Structure formats: C-alpha cells, structure tokens
Amino acid sequence: MNAKTKRRLVVVTGIIIIVLVVVLAVVGGSSSAKAVTVADAVSGQYQDQKIQVSGNVVENSFKTEGNVLTFDIYDPDGDPMQYVRVSYEGGVAATFGNDVTAICTGKVGADGVLRASELVTKCPSKYENATDALGVAQLLDYGDSVLDKTVKVAGTVKAGTLAAAGQGDRFVLVDAEGTTEMPVVFDDALSDEVKDGSSLVLTGSINADGKFHATNVALEG
Template sequence: MNAKMKKRMIAVSGVIIIVLILVLAFVGGNTAATTMSIAEAAENPQAGQKVQVSGNVVQDSFATSDDVLTFKIYDPDGDPGTQLEVRYDGAASSTFGNDVTAICTGKINEAGVLECSELVTKCPSKYENADNALTVAQLLGYGESVYSKVVKVAGPIAPGTLTAAGQGDRFVIVDAESGETMPVIFEGALSDEVSDGSKVVLTGSLGADGKFTATDVALEG
C-alpha cells in the first residue's frame, strides 16, 4: 500500500470516528426516561436526569402564565400529601383538568420542580343516557326559576370552542334544533374522546350570567 492510499484511509477512518462520536452523543442525550413514582421523585429527585412521573392533577393546583402551565400531581394509590410540582412550557390539551392522569416526562431541577418537556393526559371514557336531560333551549327557557338548581342538559359541543381547563369557558354546547348556545364552565378532566361536535350530557347548574357550571361531563351513550 502506497503512502497516498495510507493517508486516504487515515482520513476516512478519522471521519468515521467523528461521525460515531456524534451519533453516540446524540443517542446519549436522548436516552429513555427513568420511570419514577411521585414518592421516589420527592425523595430522590435525581436533578438533571430525564425521568417520567405519572400522577393525578391536584384539585385547582394549575395556573397558566405567559404560556407556561404549572400544576401539582399526586399518587391516587399513595399518600395524597406527597405531591410533585410540574412546570410545562407548552399548551395543555383539552383533556387537562382536575384529577386527570398526567404522564410527565422531563428533568427535575434543583428546586424539586419537574421541568416537563412532554405531557400526556388520560381520562377514562364516561357515557351517560340523555333520556331525562333537557335541551339547551328548554333549560334557557325556564329562566331564573332554575338558576343554581342541579339539572341535566345534553347537546353537541360547538366546533372550535373546546379548550383546556383554566382557560375560561371550557366549551359551548348547542341546541340542535333552535341553534341556541350555552357556555359551559368545567375544571374537571375530559375523556380524550371528547372533541368538537361530540354529544355530551352535563350535570350542573345554570347561573344568572347564562353560563352552565358543570360538575360532571359524560359522552352521550
């Protein structure tokens, strides 16, 4: 082998080594997250390491400021007093709400807060018969005589109105016949099957402001 060929092989080998180093560095920086319980994350936060922690959202613990969502999660099968604070720099899905199961992936900072880069929410599907439910037009027709009284109302969700909890009105339902609409306030968890146009059955009460505060939301079934 002549000197020219040797130099070429050394150069090619050097390029291959550099590529391998870059690939290993990339893979090392994107390793799978370590799954931890909330108790483990609280006791041994492993600051700087990528972890995945699952738990239910603590009642009314969430807030959004400058497009950053903060909330706390707890283990429904463990000590409810052991909680982990989560910070998510991203938009929450419409399924996010009180007591929804949140799967949070990210790194825990030195303050013990999980800086979440990936957030997945899950809520079991819930169905309810709408036979005894009022329509939007029927409910609004009763006026102040039904204010603050617990009733059941059903109707489809108006397209483009579905939002995440903590964003104001959660969605608007429509009367299929009259076209009358009614804003709905709900801070709980919604099934990921709930979407624009879904027919839902609500339990709650109508306020003087014309908004319906729901305590339960189920898919019509």
C-alpha cells in the same frame, strides 16, 4: 476501481456514519427518561436527571401565567399528601383538569420543581344516557326559574371552543339544530374522546352569569 471513485466512496460512507450517529443520539436522548414514582421524584435522588413521573393532578392546584402551566401531581396508589410540582411550557390538551392522570417527562431542579418538556394526559371514558336530559334551547327557555338548580342537559361541542381547564370557558354546548349555544364552565378532567362535535350529557346548573357550571360531563351513550 480508480482512486477518485475510492475517495468518493469513503466520503459517502463517512457521511452515512455521521448521520446514523446523530439519529441514534437523538432517538436515545428522547427515550432515556427513567420512569419513577412521585415519592422518588421528591426524594432529591434524581435531581437534574431526565425522568418520567405519572400522577393525578391535585384539585385546583393549577394556574397559567403567560405560556407556563404549573400544577401538582400525587400518586393515587401512594401517599395522597405527597406531591411534586410540575412546570410545563407549551400547549395543553383539553383533557387536562382536576384529578386527570398526567404523564410528565423532564428534570427536577434544585427547587424541587419538575420542569416538564413533555406532558401527556389520560382520562377514562364516561358515558351517560340522555333520555331525561333537557336540550340547550329547552333549558334556556326556562329562564330564571332554573337558576342555580341542578339539571341535566344534552348537546354537542361547538367546533373550535374546547380549551384546557383554568383558561375560562371549557367549551360551548350547542343544541341539535346548532342554533342555540351555551358556554360551559368545568375544571375537572374531560375524556380524551371529547372532541369538536361530540354529543355530551352534562349535570350542573346555569348561573346568573349565563354560563352552565357543570359538575359532571359525560359522552352520550
């Protein structure tokens, strides 16, 4: 092996080592969050350290200003009166809502707010039989006679209408023919199985605003 070939080999080896060091640093940095409880997070002992906290979203604690979502989480197995405030900038899944389990990764600042760089939400699946449910068109045909009365209605999620809680209408429900639709208001958690075209069974009431205010949303099953 001549000197030129040796120098080339040394340069290539050096580049490979540098790339490996960078990759390991990135992987290590993204997986170095310490899993702690809500009580640990509010204690102040992990300030400015990367942590991962899991908890349930406190009912109606969330608001969105610009692209920043703030909300509180509590430990369902701990003190329900103890909570940590979370700030998250970025897109929020449609599964986000009241009492949904939120897994938040980030750092707690001096103000006690967990500024999350990652947010994952999980909600258990809920199924309900649609045998005694009205169709969307059937419900709307009743007009004012069913305003503010609790009913059950079945339909499918109109494509492209799913949104996170606190952002206006949660989704639009359409009948089996896809010709009649109805906006739905719902601020609790949706199952992560709810997607465009999902068949749902809703319990709630249609109000004078023409929107169905749901108290329960379940997958048809």
